[in-house]
Amino acid sequence: MTKITRRSxxxxxxxxxxxxxxxASTWSQPTGANGDIRVAVIGFNGRxxxxxxxxxxxxxxxxxxLCDCDQAxxxxxxxxxxxxxxxxxxxxxxxxxxxxxxxxxVSIATPNHWHSLAGIWACQAGKDVYVExxxxxxxxxxxxxxxxxxxxxxxxxxxxxxxxxxxxxEAFQWIKEGxxxxxxxxxxxxxxxxxxxxxxxxxxxxxxTINYDLWCGPAPKGPLKRKxxxxxxxWVWPTGNGDIGNQGIHQMDIIRWAAGKDKLSPRVMSVGGxxxxxxxxxxxxxxxxxxxxxxxxLIFEVRGLPREAGAKEMDKYxxxxxxxxxxxxxxxLAGKTAxxxxxxxxxKFSGGENHFENFIKAxxxxxxxxxxxEILEGHLSSALCHTGNISYxxxxxxxxxEILEAVKANKAxxxxxxxxxxxxxxxxxxxxxxxxxxxxxLEMDPETEKFKENEAADALLTRMYRKPFVxxxxx
Numbered sequence: 001m002t003k004i005t006r007r008s009x010x011x012x013x014x015x016x017x018x019x020x021x022x023x024a025s026t027w028s029q030p031t032g033a034n035g036d037i038r039v040a041v042i043g044f045n046g047r048x049x050x051x052x053x054x055x056x057x058x059x060x061x062x063x064x065x066l067c068d069c070d071q072a073x074x075x076x077x078x079x080x081x082x083x084x085x086x087x088x089x090x091x092x093x094x095x096x097x098x099x100x101x102x103x104x105x106v107s108i109a110t111p112n113h114w115h116s117l118a119g120i121w122a123c124q125a126g127k128d129v130y131v132e133x134x135x136x137x138x139x140x141x142x143x144x145x146x147x148x149x150x151x152x153x154x155x156x157x158x159x160x161x162x163x164x165x166x167x168x169x170e171a172f173q174w175i176k177e178g179x180x181x182x183x184x185x186x187x188x189x190x191x192x193x194x195x196x197x198x199x200x201x202x203x204x205x206x207x208x209t210i211n212y213d214l215w216c217g218p219a220p221k222g223p224l225k226r227k228x229x230x231x232x233x234x235w236v237w238p239t240g241n242g243d244i245g246n247q248g249i250h251q252m253d254i255i256r257w258a259a260g261k262d263k264l265s266p267r268v269m270s271v272g273g274x275x276x277x278x279x280x281x282x283x284x285x286x287x288x289x290x291x292x293x294x295x296x297x298l299i300f301e302v303r304g305l306p307r308e309a310g311a312k313e314m315d316k317y318x319x320x321x322x323x324x325x326x327x328x329x330x331x332x333l334a335g336k337t338a339x340x341x342x343x344x345x346x347x348k349f350s351g352g353e354n355h356f357e358n359f360i361k362a363x364x365x366x367x368x369x370x371x372x373x374e375i376l377e378g379h380l381s382s383a384l385c386h387t388g389n390i391s392y393x394x395x396x397x398x399x400x401x402e403i404l405e406a407v408k409a410n411k412a413x414x415x416x417x418x419x420x421x422x423x424x425x426x427x428x429x430x431x432x433x434x435x436x437x438x439x440x441x442l443e444m445d446p447e448t449e450k451f452k453e454n455e456a457a458d459a460l461l462t463r464m465y466r467k468p469f470v471x472x473x474x475x
Contacts, residue, residue: 037360040065040103040127042094042118045073045230047132047159048109052077054356055107061360065089067097069214070207070230092211094118098125105363108132109159112246113219113239116141117471119156119375123148124475128363130356132159133249134241134382135375137218139264139449140462141471142379142386148475149375155362157371158378160253161355167336171349172258172326180338180346181329185297185412186259188251190243191314191321194285194304196277197232200225218469226280235281237393242283243302245385247322253373253381254324255298258333263446264383265291265298270392270439271403271417275429276305286436288420289388290413297412300388301420308426315423383449390460391439398438400431406438 039055041048041063048068055061066077066088074090081088091097094114097106098121105128108118116136122129129149135158136142149156162168175183203223206212210229213221219238226232234240244252272287285304290297307313314321318334326333331340338346355372362370398406400421407413421431443452451457465471 036060036062037363038062038064038102038104039107040067040089040097040100040105041107041109042067042097043108043110043114044068044077045070046109048107051107051109051130051356054354055360058354058357058360060364063088065091065097065100065103067091067094069093069211070209071211072207072209093214094121098122098127103127105129105155105359111215111233111239112241113137113233114217116145117218117469119145120148120471120475123152123154123156126152126154128155129375130157130159130359131375131378133253133378134245134385135378136382136386137239137241138460138462139379139383139386142382143449144471144473144475146376146379149368151475153366155359155366155368155371156375157355157359157362158253158373158375158381159355160250160373160378160381162250162254163257163373163377164353164355164358165336166351166353167349168254168257170351171333171336171338172260174338174347174349175258175326175328175333176260180331180333180340183259183296183326183328185299185327186255187317187325187327188248188255188298188300189317189320189323189325190248190251190301191303191316192243192247193306193312193314194235194243196279197235197281198227199279200227216466218463218465218471220464220466232281235283237282240283241385241389242287243285243304244287244289244300244388245382248300248302249382249385251322251324252298252300252384253377255300255326256381256384257377258324258326259293259296259298261293261298262380264380264387264444264449265293266446267292267441267443268384268387268391269407269413269441270388270395271407271420271436272302272392272439273397273434273436275424275434275436276427283389284392284437286420286424287388287392288413288416289385289391290407290410290416291384291388292410297410298384299412299416300385301416303420303423305423305427305429309428317419386461387442387444388439390457391442392437393439393460394442394456395437395439397435399435403436403438406441 107130272284287302
């Protein structure tokens with residue numbers, strides 16, 4: 001592999017950002033020492049620990065480098081390898097990591113706002129990429145990551161591991177064959193407990209082990225206005241996408257897969273709010289998003305409050321809390337089991353493979369068609385989460401009767417909102433007093449991935465990037 005100095009890498013990145021693409025043949029294909037695929041894991045204070053575990057136990061792959069902008073996390077990772085008498089390179093700065101000629105692939109498990117830029121830089125540096133969900137913080141940069149994978153002929157897998165559940169693939173084919181009729185509504189559910197993150201009175205100190213400039217990266221480098229730097233970034237807009245873009249992206253991907261849709265929806269709207277407590281979070285803890293494809297609906301539901309006030313259990317819909325329900329003319333699929341209209345079991349599905357192993361297999365074959373979750377799939381499903389959030393962010397608080405009036409033409413949306421109201425009432429939330437937000441009804445051109453005649457919505461398809469952490473328009 002061609003040796004890259006830090007100066008030459010930054011220079012090449014600048015050329016790409018200025019509109020000059022490097023030829024795909026610039027980079028040799030990864031082989032790895034002794035035939036192993038050499039892996040670097042970027043970001044491992046949470047999900048990245050699983051990346052380390054999976055690649056470490058995999059035959060033919062070896063973790064050789066770790067990167068995290070929190071020195072305490074980095075030291076902990078190094079110590080874990082030393083305990084096993086294994087050497088691993090460590091670095092704080094992703095740009096330094098990407099210079100490493102002894103790394104073949106990178107596995108990205110940073111906060112959401114870094115996913116696309118890290119993936120694009122990795123492709124430009126000649127690395128194959130496994131990137132966690134959502135693959136983007138906004139739709140525009142997700143499309144740029146797809147373009148980077150194509151431009152540099154890189155293998156890029158999305159971390160939506162349900163795509164490696166062959167049971168679901170078989171189930172969706174079984175539905176497509178007409179066994180329980182046409183799909184009317186493909187419903188994703190994220191009923192997952194999300195307690196308050198607390199409320200601070202002013203800016204909080206940054207832990208001394210964190211390089212906050214690198215942590216913020218493409219996002220604004222504003223003061224920390226929450227108790228925790230880590231994890232609670234999910235619930236503020238500059239870095240997170242709420243639970244629809246956190247846990248919910250898995251279910252959004254599944255229902256889009258089931259529906260067989262390979263483009264963004266032409267119509268979308270959302271209703272929700274951060275209800276039941278007052279804290280430093282910005283994203284909704286209760287939300288419904290309706291994607292209207294004309295022939296069927298994708299409906300997504302988020303509930304962060306329990307079944308009722310004081311309970312530990314979460315609500316369920318047709319037996320699912322974090323899951324999916326594919327509602328058809330003659331029955332429905334909930335999880336991996338098909339039911340008739342009366343709830344009688346018709347058929348169960350099983351089987352699957354390891355998602356990380358699927359990625360390494362494709363890295364070796366150089367065939368992106370072998371990927372179960374190729375980056376385009378990740379972009380589309382992530383963008384459906386984002387467009388739902390855009391509708392919400394442009395909305396305004398309304399009384400429940402106003403919301404019902406707005407959605408009354410859609411029976412499924414009305415039913416979903418009615419259940420939302422009942423759920424909130426059981427948690428002592430009165431929507432007459434603590435009003436929900438009725439999002440803007442948006443129309444999109446799925447070909448251009450832009451909204452129709454709505455400049456405010458189009459502005460939220462991307463963001464202002466903080467130099468030098470800029471996603472290039474030309475990758």
